[in-house]
Amino acid sequence: MSHLSRRHFLKKSVFGGLFMGLSAKSYRSTFAAVPPSERVRIGMIGVGNQGGPRNNMKYFLNNIEALCDLDQNYLSEADEFLKKNANKSAMMTDDYRRLLDSKDLDAVVVTVPDQWHAKMTVEACRAGKDVYCEKPLTLVVDEGPVMIDAARKHNRVVQTGTMQRSGKEFKLAVDLVQSGLLGKIHTVNVTLPGPNWIARAGKPVPNSAPPQGFDFDRWLGPAPERPYNKNRVHYLFRFFWDYSGGQQTNFGAHHLDIAQWGLGMDESGPVSAEGSATFNPDGWYETPDSTNIKYTYDNGVVLNCRQVPGTKSKKQGTEFVGEKGSLFVYRGGIIANPPELLKSVDVPKIVNRDANIAHVNNFLDCIKTRKKPAADISIGHRSATVCHLGNIAVRTGKKIQWDPKQETIVGDTEAAKWLSKEYRKPYELTST
Numbered sequence: 254m255s256h257l258s259r260r261h262f263l264k265k266s267v268f269g270g271l272f273m274g275l276s277a278k279s280y281r282s283t284f285a286a287v288p289p290s291e292r293v294r295i296g297m298i299g300v301g302n303q304g305g306p307r308n309n310m311k312y313f314l315n316n317i318e319a320l321c322d323l324d325q326n327y328l329s330e331a332d333e334f335l336k337k338n339a340n341k342s343a344m345m346t347d348d349y350r351r352l353l354d355s356k357d358l359d360a361v362v363v364t365v366p367d368q369w370h371a372k373m374t375v376e377a378c379r380a381g382k383d384v385y386c387e388k389p390l391t392l393v394v395d396e397g398p399v400m401i402d403a404a405r406k407h408n409r410v411v412q413t414g415t416m417q418r419s420g421k422e423f424k425l426a427v428d429l430v431q432s433g434l435l436g437k438i439h440t441v442n443v444t445l446p447g448p449n450w451i452a453r454a455g456k457p458v459p460n461s462a463p464p465q466g467f468d469f470d471r472w473l474g475p476a477p478e479r480p481y482n483k484n485r486v487h488y489l490f491r492f493f494w495d496y497s498g499g500q501q502t503n504f505g506a507h508h509l510d511i512a513q514w515g516l517g518m519d520e521s522g523p524v525s526a527e528g529s530a531t532f533n534p535d536g537w538y539e540t541p542d543s544t545n546i547k548y549t550y551d552n553g554v555v556l557n558c559r560q561v562p563g564t565k566s567k568k569q570g571t572e573f574v575g576e577k578g579s580l581f582v583y584r585g586g587i588i589a590n591p592p593e594l595l596k597s598v599d600v601p602k603i604v605n606r607d608a609n610i611a612h613v614n615n616f617l618d619c620i621k622t623r624k625k626p627a628a629d630i631s632i633g634h635r636s637a638t639v640c641h642l643g644n645i646a647v648r649t650g651k652k653i654q655w656d657p658k659q660e661t662i663v664g665d666t667e668a669a670k671w672l673s674k675e676y677r678k679p680y681e682l683t684s685t
Contacts, residue, residue: 293617294318296344296352296361296382298373300331302488303387304364309414310334312613313362319344319352324487325466347468349373353380360410360620363387366490367497368476371396371682374411374630378403379685383620385613387414388506389498390633394641395673396682397634398660403685404630412616412626413633415510417584419615420608421601423511426573426582430515434594435575440555441512442572445504447562450492450538454484457537475680484537492538499540500560502640504569510628510636511571511582512556519632522639522657523548523556530560530647546643551657558643584608645671 296319297304304310310317310331317335320343322328328345335343346352352361353376360383363373370386377384384404390413391397404411417423430438460480463469469481476495479485491497498505513519528546532539541560548556561568570583581588585603589595612627619626638660645668646653654663662669676682 292316293620294357294359296355296358297321297331297364298349298352298361299364299387301327302364303414304362305331306334306338308609309362309364309385309387312609314339316617317343318358319346319355321346321349321352323347323468323472347471350376353377353382359383360385360616364414366472366476367392367502368495369474371400372475372676372680374400375403375682375685378407378409378411381407381409383410383616384630385412385414385616386630386633388510388633389502389637389640390506390630391637391641392497393672393674394638394660397638399682399684401631401634406685408623410616410619410623410626411630411633412612412619413628413630413636414612415507415628415633415636416608416612417507417511418514418628418632419611420584420603422582422585422587422603423514423608425598425600426571426580426587427511427515429580429598430573430575431517434577435573435580436577438516438554438573438575440557440574441516442574443505443508443512443556443558444564444569444572445500445508445544445558445560446564446569447542447560448492448500448533448538448540450484450489450533454489454537457535458482458484473677475676475682477677489538492540494539497540498640498644501541501544501546501558501644502637505558505640505643506633506637508569508571509556509558509639510632512573513632513636513639515571515573516550516554516556518550519635522550522635523642523655524551524657525549525652525654526639526642526646527652528558528643528646529650540644541647544643544647546646548639548643641672 293316295313295316297317298321300310300320300322301324320328320331332345352358361377363384363386367389371391374384374386460482463481485493491503492499526548528544530541530544532541543562544560546558567583570581572579572581578594579590615627642653642655649668651668653668656663
């Protein structure tokens with residue numbers, strides 16, 4: 254890039270056709286025009302919440318050929334949505350293995366609790382299916398290499414559902430940081446929201462029998478056997494360690510991913526993590542109410558990640574701080590300090606959900622071209638690892654020394670045990 258002026262680089266490389274997005278309407282019409290023989294055929298594994306009609310189903314609408322969920326209510330709602338909005342029916346099942354066995358599907362979208370991500374992704378790759386797996390990619394660090402091995406061995410396209418990788422504002426911020434606009438970066442600040450368990454669940458409720466039409470035992474899958482409680486399942490699973498890692502892995506999978514990207518650490522990570530956390534005093538849920546985590550990279554860059562209750566969406570995001578100022582990027586825009594840093598930059602208009610559409614388009618395109626997607630499985634693994642290291646630090650109360658090349662905790666065998674987990678039989682994670 255040395256032969257290009259900064260202005261030329263910013264105008265041509267960053268903006269020259271890079272941010273051509275599609276509205277939801279044009280997205281649907283574009284893929285509706287694709288002949289059925291050329292259309293990527295998708296099976297949806299998990300059609301509630303993030304996998305349902307308001308989210309992933311909407312973006313894969315014209316590609317969906319099969320629906321799978323353990324909750325019959327979710328299946329019925331998804332079927333109704335598909336009939337109404339795509340004028341078609343799909344195969345419906347409560348067993349994801351039927352989708353993997355089907356010769357009529359090219360790929361699957363895995364939108365299930367985190368304890369299932371690794372097993373379903375590995376088995377899908379083995380079955381010859383490409384995979385769009387929601388974030389965080391893993392429940393524990395050691396699942397990542399197993400998943401990557403499966404994707405590479407079976408030549409599968411695996412996209413992590415960190416759609417900010419395809420967002421105009423995030424691409425721009427990373428390009429500006431890496432072009433040297435801020436000078437040498439010395440600090441990155443990431444702000445995450447606090448848990449919304451109470452807003453979603455209210456007060457705790459006693460354990461009970463699972464509702465009719467919901468196979469709770471298979472929902473648990475690899476996770477430990479527990480009695481059913483409606484405040485531990487569906488959306489609320491993310492606040493219990495058996496199934497997820499709280500907002501550290503929920504939103505951290507997005508904003509820490511942008512930090513990794515901007516720092517050029519997609520194939521690496523920090524060398525240490527330390528921090529503190531507060532928890533719900535009554536134990537209504539297990540993951541933190543707030544956190545203050547410090548990561549240090551081998552080049553001296555410090556990444557501060559804070560989970561702050563009550564944080565609004567425009568306060569959540571990633572701030573890069575360098576010699577010449579800072580850039581804060583969030584969903585919807587970029588704030589520069591001083592503002593003059595963006596004086597010669599044509600900041601694109603940000604339309605809600607454009608990133609989701611672009612991320613799905615990227616996945617579908619890569620299925621056809623066999624190129625690596627924007628959030629390739631290896632990227633998803635490294636970003637999830639940063640999230641997990643933070644959780645390990647606050648749960649153990651220790652400073653974690655991390656070797657990003659060997660991907661192991663150094664000098665602490667007890668802390669290293671947190672990198673893996675036991676799987677309930679018969680749901681073990683097997684090799685490729």
